[in-house]
Amino acid sequence: MRGMTIGEALVAGLHQRDVTCVFGIPGVHTVELYRGLAVSGIRHVTPRHEQGAGFMADGYARVSGKPGVAFVITGPGLTNTLTPMAQARADSVPMLVVSGVNKTASLGKGLGHLHELPDQLGLAKTVALASEQVSDTNALGPVLDRVFHSLTNGRPGPVHIEVPLDIAAAEYQETPAATRDPEPPVDxxxxxxxxxxxxxxxxxxxxxxxxxxxxxxxxxxxxxxxxxxxxxxxxxxxxxxxxxxxxxxxxxxxxxxxxxxxxxxxxxxxxxxxxxxxxxxxxxxxxxxxxxxxxxxxxxxxxxxxxxxxxxxxxxxxxxxxxxxxxxxxxxxxxxxxxxxxxxxVWEEIGPDYRHQVEILNAIRAAAPNALVVGDSTQPIYAGNLFYDHDRAGGWFNAATGYGALGYGIPAAIGASIADPTARVICITGDGGAQFSSPEIMAAVDEKLPITFVIWNNHGYREIATSMQDVGVAVIGCDPSPPDFAAMAKSFGIPFTTVPPEPQTIAQALRKTVARGGPAMIEVTAAPFEPQKD
Known part of the structure; x- marks a missing residue:
């Protein structure tokens, strides 16, 4: 009778530790992880890019309170996930990234293998709280014990496990579970x-x-x-x-x-x-x-x-x-x-432009009470980060502080919705940020998630353009042409509407998407940046 492989045992170990969902894109270097996934009871969600997998794991962790888990391939899979790991490190979000790596005997030798990095483990250590390799068939249990200890004790953040190709397919040898001291009591x-x-x-x-x-x-x-x-x-x-x-x-x-x-x-x-x-x-x-x-x-x-x-x-x-x-x-x-x-x-200090955007956020809150609002770096999110009283604890988060990764909002909203399928999720992103990660919307379509993607379209990177102008730098590179969001939504097969940046008009459109269920897109046509004339 065939025993479990290391890949199968790793999936079983995640299930034993209450992991119920993983975000990943399978590849030839992670096939053995997927051998045990189908029978594990763990849900698998397929993003369109490994960066999306990491941001989905981040959004999932913030809402569920449990570690978000991503499966990625060797080399480019891991490097694509480093940005989400850095965001999670900055915001103390528990995240586990499991990657493949080339066969043990080839590591560090520069032999030109597929997806080879000079030192993948060392690269992950630059952002992870812990980065460990399952180095032999006896190592899996202790590695899982150590990384989950890091995830659940002290300040949380991202951790990483890599499994060499030869080890992943080898037969698992069980080792006794490690005993670890709990966090010390408060003095x-x-x-x-x-x-x-x-x-x-x-x-x-x-x-x-x-x-x-x-x-x-x-x-x-x-x-x-x-x-x-x-x-x-x-x-x-x-x-x-x-x-x-x-x-x-x-x-x-x-x-x-x-x-x-x-x-x-x-x-x-x-x-x-x-x-x-x-x-x-x-x-x-x-x-x-x-x-x-x-x-x-x-x-x-x-x-x-x-x-x-x-x-x-x-x-x-x-x-x-x-x-x-x-x-x-x-x-x-x-x-x-x-x-x-x-x-x-504060209301007086933030000025009329930001006051107007806070009024939009207040109208959104009234139209979708107790929603999860997940944001990217864009004008309404900047306004809300300055002054906004959300009606759900932990229900307002974005990447405009801390590490500040653009493209966060769409995939993080998907992870948040997986964590709480009963909640309406509202993703607020700019036209610039949306172009970083808009393909991930298809994952929301695949999973039939109740997310409204609100695209604040001001035709460029207005915040950066303003910053350049304020210090006397010529505004260059801040006006990338936005796509036709109506055509994009049609290609995704989701409802679409476009509205002006007025509180009640946006709220009315949002109520319709909430009533309809499933993913939808609202484009808010905001004024583009106008440079000051000398």
């Missing part, structure tokens, strides 16, 4: 110290980042106890929707900086305090933060900024412990008034 002394500092402070402000995005109820309760406004970075939007203490605005804005600098104690939950959130205008500094208590799962992160106290641990665990340690009588420090005043100042 109760640190909780007591932090609670004392928070109790004594007069004006607390909470900064919530992506590490807090599954702590919605606890965060709201903690904020109410402290009467503290909650500033949410892009990846934390939706945690405080409609709450009187919410400040769903970029901490780069002057009004938000003033709120932060007016606090006598800052509680930073799961935020790396990175410049794409805290200094997007490149002023060279972030807001001054007095008596900061910083909470993060990553010990390295906790050493990167001057703080009063650090607490290493999961934000959900720490928030619950702080609530228990604080006095049960809520503070009265005018938190709601401070939050409201800040939001009003």
């Amino acid at each position: 109760p002394v640190l909780i007591t110290q932090a609670a004392k500092q928070l109790t004594e402070a007069k004006n607390v402000v909470i900064l919530a980042g992506g590490g807090a995005k599954r702590v919605e109820a606890g965060l709201q309760a903690l904020a109410a106890t402290l009467d503290a406004p909650v500033v949410q970075t892009v990846n934390a939007r939706g945690l405080m929707h409609g709450h009187p203490l919410t400040v769903p605005a970029s901490p780069s804005l002057n009004a938000v900086r003033a709120l932060i600098e007016g606090a006598d104690c800052i509680l930073a939950l799961g935020t790396e305090l990175g410049p794409t959130d805290y200094d997007m205008y490149a002023t060279g500094r972030i807001a001054e933060m007095s008596n900061m208590i910083r909470v993060d799962r990553c010990s390295d992160q906790l050493t990167r900024h001057k703080v009063a106290h650090t607490i290493q641990g999961d934000a959900n665990v720490v928030v619950r412990a702080l609530i228990e340690a604080l006095p049960h009588e809520a503070k009265q420090s005018g938190g709601a008034k401070r939050a409201s005043k800040t939001c009003a100042a």
Whole structure:
């Protein structure tokens, strides 16, 4: 009786670790991975490019909370996936990329084999938290144990496994499962110290980042106890929707900086305090933060900024412990008034163009409540990242911060929809970004996914053109001709409509796509960039 191959055992090992979907394009170097896939019960989704596979895995992970998994071939398959891995690393998204690699005896010898790289494992290590090779028939179990430990302990990110061709087809030899220590418990002394500092402070402000995005109820309760406004970075939007203490605005804005600098104690939950959130205008500094208590799962992160106290641990665990340690009588420090005043100042600060686009986002939210809104780098997304209160925790995310990879929106929306098929997914991308990854829409068609692709068509890269003009550089290369999106939608076999950039008109078109179900496309015909005349 034939035993399992390493390829089959790897798929079985993923199934045992609660992997229910993989995104991949099969090739001659991953055939053995697919031998066991058909009988595994794991769903396979076929993107049109390996970059799409990685971004789909990213979107899936953000919505499901489980690692997104991509299968890619040796060489170009892996290099095409490095950009999504880098985006996942920047945003702490758990992702597993499994690739093939040439036969063990040929590695590093430059013999000219198909898809050969000088050092594929080393290349992956430049962006992965861990990159491991299944080097022999006894290595698979320990490798899976180690990479899943990396995915589920500490700060998450991308990991990589490569399987040589000769090993993938060899017979699997089972090894005992490794035992690993769980994450250490949160130190109760640190909780007591932090609670004392928070109790004594007069004006607390909470900064919530992506590490807090599954702590919605606890965060709201903690904020109410402290009467503290909650500033949410892009990846934390939706945690405080409609709450009187919410400040769903970029901490780069002057009004938000003033709120932060007016606090006598800052509680930073799961935020790396990175410049794409805290200094997007490149002023060279972030807001001054007095008596900061910083909470993060990553010990390295906790050493990167001057703080009063650090607490290493999961934000959900720490928030619950702080609530228990604080006095049960809520503070009265005018938190709601401070939050409201800040939001009003932000509304004025962002200016009329961005206000109009936020009004469009508000209309979209009303037309499709509790939707997942997945974005690319485009005008409405920039506006929303500055100031927008989404109505679903973890339901607003995009690649316009962090690593900033263009072409993210369409495939990430597909991964998000696979993770939650009950949700309407709205992908907002520009005509430029859409041209990076529009073939992936066919994967949404294949899978019959309820995604509305909103294409903001301003005939080019307006943000880049404006940046070039602002510093006196001739605007070149920012006006690539957009395709005929109506013809594109027809070729995909999906409904299409084109509308002007008006809130209620866009909302009406969106309601029709939601009612119809399945994938659809809405083109918003925005004004193109007009260079200033001397």
